[in-house]
């Protein structure tokens with residue numbers, strides 16, 4: 001003879017409530033995550049729940065028929081108009097009548113988990129910046145004069161417990177007609193605020209708005225800009241798109257862009273304009289792909305390296321081009337899209353992740369957010385391979401970070417037959433250790449060069465060069481086949497026993513593909529370039545290991561678009577990364593992009609990464625004497641002093 005017991009799953013939260021309590025009310029009182037946009041008016045259907053009946057020994061209750069009230073007219077009307085899935089009830093209408101077990105399906109949770117493909121990576125909990133709220137506003141009254149905005153804010157406070165809200169002029173201008181059109185019923189998109197701005201009404205719609213609002217996660221790279229458009233209510237990626245960074249015309253790599261700005265008055269402004277224009281055309285592209293209005297994009301998160309960061313913000317990157325590489329600010333930034341001339345919703349917000357150091361940018365912070373070394377039990381080395389490698393080493397006790405100037409060799413630049421990853425580029429290589437004959441595969445085909453059908457590949461794409469991951473495999477295979485020695489010299493035909501090695505000036509080269517028009521060769525200079533790049537990468541990692549006081553790591557994560565294509569074995573044979581069990585070397589794909597998506601969907605993660613970045617120990621490789629020592633040793637393939645027990 002007690003008040004009925006209500007048990008919610010999956011949270012397990014429980015409590016006694018008087019008969020007649022709506023399920024939504026019970027959920028709110030217990031702090032159960034049950035969504036609602038209409039505030040219990042039976043309009044939005046976000047509050048759907050599934051009651052269970054029968055014996056529940058685990059919970060110690062028996063749920064009888066009639067434990068929930070029958071459908072009322074509101075629920076009936078909803079079902080007639082839009083149809084409720086069988087077994088589902090509207091939590092705001094169904095009332096508790098007896099002991100009951102109630103499941104809150106994923107689709108009714110505000111803070112649902114967003115699915116991520118990789119198992120070892122952290123989950124994304126949905127905690128979006130902007131949410132929709134439906135309210136009914138009091139009409140104006142001559143006896144109690146007050147503005148329409150004040151009554152709207154009062155309704156939002158009363159129904160939703162929202163604090164004082166700000167609005168901008170744009171919203172104010174649409175307020176009166178919207179309230180009247182909706183007959184004093186409106187839906188508001190409210191940005192809940194962050195550490196820089198207070199909560200704010202972003203947009204209003206007349207009546208109940210049955211749609212959603214969107215956010216953008218943007219990875220602003222020096223070569224490409226990639227954007228993911230996410231539904232802020234479900235966390236889903238609804239469209240993804242990318243463009244080349246239009247700044248490429250000012251210089252392929254970052255340092256040449258910094259020098260462009262130093263040598264040309266107004267150069268930095270020009271590059272800022274270019275990247276913002278590029279960004280806006282990306283937004284047009286992505287919105288049309290998703291078939292939505294750009295005005296529905298209310299939030300955006302950006303990750304980028306320090307130079308892109310400054311150029312995007314319109315800050316001259318001059319100081320980043322010279323020691324001591326001071327950033328204008330390393331803090332996270334919360335800005336208005338309009339300040340950056342971005343064409344999104346006029347009140348849209350922009351969040352830029354913090355930078356770790358002058359050479360370790362917001363992109364590395366995003367990688368840290370995605371790969372979460374600070375939450376890892378085992379010691380993990382995360383390497384974002386690019387023209388400037390960003391390296392993190394750590395576990396839950398401590399995380400260290402540095403960057404290392406690898407140069408553009410891994411992107412195929414400065415390699416005689418090197419090219420960007422594109423159809424026709426060699427990406428996979430094997431060299432027979434006995435005959436020293438190569439076989440290879442090019443991007444855009446899965447036929448190897450010694451298989452039937454390869455002629456068709458040549459006919460369609462030709463063999464145009466070797467891409468970055470291809471050159472890594474090439475040099476590692478040449479080393480394993482004895483064509484290249486430890487110090488990095490290509491042997492003569494006599495030494496190697498193959499006529500593919502040929503005299504080329506004062507050194508030897510290796511003929512990969514003997515096309516009279518466009519032969520593909522690897523020269524000794526190419527080997528040198530790769531040695532320098534991989535030595536820089538390895539020494540950065542090794543330096544962090546010194547600082548950590550370890551000689552081995554438990555696992556290695558290769559991040560970045562390029563990292564996704566590197567073969568772990570070949571990277572290790574080359575001595576690019578330290579020794580680790582091969583099955584513990586994994587690729588994280590575009591971890592920086594994923595980090596941006598996490599920060600977009602979970603505003604709590606923003607505060608978390610800001611704290612993590614504060615706690616990361618930054619190591620400046622340029623002033624560490626041991627870096628040079630490691631670099632010299634690491635120039636050998638794989639290394640002059642380190643051993644690789646997992647390989648040899």
Ligand code: FES
Nearest residue numbers: 040042044045092
């Ligand atoms: Fe909107 Fe129940 S809360 S329908």
